[in-house]
Amino acid sequence: MARFFAMRTFRQGIHPRYKKEATHDKAIRELHPVKRVIIPLHQHTGATCQPLVKVGDEVFEGQKIGDTSKFISAPVHASISGKVTKIDRLPHPCGTEILSVVIEAGQIVESSKLKVESRDPESIAPEEIRKTVREAGIVGLGGAAFPTHVKLTPPEGKKIDTLLVNGCECEPYITADYRTMLEKPEHVVSGAILAAKAVGAEKIIIGIEDNKPDAVERMKSVARKQKPGLVEVVKLETKYPQGGEKMLVKAALKREVPSKGLPLDVGVVVVNVGTAVAVDEAVRTGAPLIKRVVTVAGSGIKKPGNLNVRIGTTFQDVINECGGLTEDAFKIVMGGPMMGVAQSSLEVPVVKATSCILVLTRREAVEEKVYPCVKCAKCVEHCPMYLVPSRLSAFAENGKYGEFEEWGGQDCIECGGCAYVCPAKIPIVHWVKFAKFKLGKMK
Secondary structure, eight states, rough: OOOOOOOOSSSSSSSSOOOHHHHHTTTTEEEOOSEEEEESSSSSSSSSOOSSOOOOOOOTOOEEEEEOSSSSOOOOOSSSSSEEEEEEEEEOOOSSEEEEEEEEEOOOGGGGGGGGOOOTTTOHHHHHHHHHHHTTTOOOOOTOOOHHHTTTSSTTTOOOOOEEEEEOOOSTTTTHHHHHHOHHHHHHHHHHHHHHHHTTSSEEEEEEETHHHHHHHHHHHTTTTTTTTTEEEEEOOOOBTTTHHHHHHHHHHHHOHHHHHOOGGTEEEEEEEHHHHHHHHHHHHHHOOOEEEEEEESSEEEEEEEEEEEOBBBHHHHHHTOOOTTTTEEEEEEEETTEEEESOSOOOBOOTOEEEEEEEETTTTTOOOOOOOOOOHHHHHOTTTOHHHHHHHHHHHHTTHHHHHHHTTGGGOOHHHHHHOOOOOHHHHHHHHHHHHHHHHHH
């Protein structure tokens, strides 16, 4: 008798058009050297860094230029060598103005200044891994930008048995993690092993959606070379938002992260594949996080691709490297179409959370008319957090923030699935973010 196995996934969710074809086969290439970078001193969840340099200082590539004593934060580093020409509040791609350090490129510093002692990953202690990750300024590169050293420091009493590596990349258009798994699978696994060592996990699971079969096979080939039972690669159903931490834990491990809880509450720490590579590079070579892979995609880009970009490079410089904008380019987004942030200027810098620069045409970026809620419950049927998005939106729009919290508004992961399926085109995520902002101000 034939046996059938259900694909690993979570309940609900949506299936948007993924539109990854334009960059799917584009290998990661280095962006040409730039003459100027803008380094925001806040590129992470947590406290803003204080500048460690002043205008007129000469800095070298990899030098720490911002830091704080706060635990939930991450230092920032110069991504090029040159002179500090400005320290001021400047536009950030998340829509605010952040204290930033502007560096104009100078002569290349002596290579001896950039040399660091190579270390043996096998012999390094967990505390040393966490310290190295912190000093390297590594944050989650999947979008949330949560300081990685904090994730690798679980509270006392929290036993972590599994390190879960997120290779889903479920957001449409983006292929940065996919290309990373194809091109640097050994570094992904090595970084995951180091992260697991830091948290005391005895098992590593790498979750990849089934629309990336070649990445699954590439990662499996590396996993087989490790100690038996240490690294497992699991194929997950292609569904949005499969890459959300709580969804991923449910799909890969059948564990339910509690309301207002974190994966560590069920013995899991989750890291993105790009983050794993950054951990590997930091521990092996001491290299700080000064570059990241960015997908540049959309119908408004002449030559879409995947680039390894220095932090602080302006969107304009990145787009120029991809042939520039098409004549009908209309809307610039940092991130994907589901959770990305629209931009008003191309002079904003690439930050640690910039996984994608998406350019849509006027035909694609249509602002549709909003109608009253028709009580169809489609948003409820598809919400991966089992919330009532229409009700949360109404509470937020009418200033009923207490009711918003009571109905679980803070549990919303802002994936945008509700707005995607809403026939009335209500900007539900907009209202949820607004309510969270208001509640934050009250507290």
